[in-house]
Amino acid sequence: MPKVDIALSLYCELISRILCLNCFQKLRIATMTKTLAEIGLLMMINPEIKNDDLHLPPDGLPCYRILTGKDDAKFCHRVSEALSLGYQLYGSPAATFNGQDVIVAQAIIWPEAQ
Known part of the structure; x- marks a missing residue:
């Protein structure tokens, strides 16, 4: 799986969990921090990756x-x-x-x- 797809998948999973009220209480700060760190690390490793490359909503x-x-x-x-x-x-x-x-x-x- 390309690194861009992994970052997008992690980002969308995090957003979905935050928005889901039932899941919100189950979401641990450690998991959220780890996910955000992975996305940040990926973008630091590949500085050419931009929002447009991640195919995020406008x-x-x-x-x-x-x-x-x-x-x-x-x-x-x-x-x-x-x-x-x-x-x-x-x-x-x-x-x-x-x-x-x-x-x-x-x-x-x-x-x-x-």
Whole structure:
């Protein structure tokens, strides 16, 4: 596996663990520190590696996101915008009712993270 793919995989795994509320409590500081150190070491060993080479999402966006909101055109536009940036749908959408509005959620993932 190329070094760039390893760095991207480590970065996306770290972000996914941080964003997952159930996993957050299980995430140890040592694991996070080790992962960040490995990414930093890889970039120090290969200074020619840039963000563009790692195929990261634009504008510093995370590799894994959950979009939530009222089930309306605005939410649909947010999902469409993420897809046009290059994200892919991840899993099925979810819906619930808060007593006033239908609230929907859709997970998206950057394709390089899979």
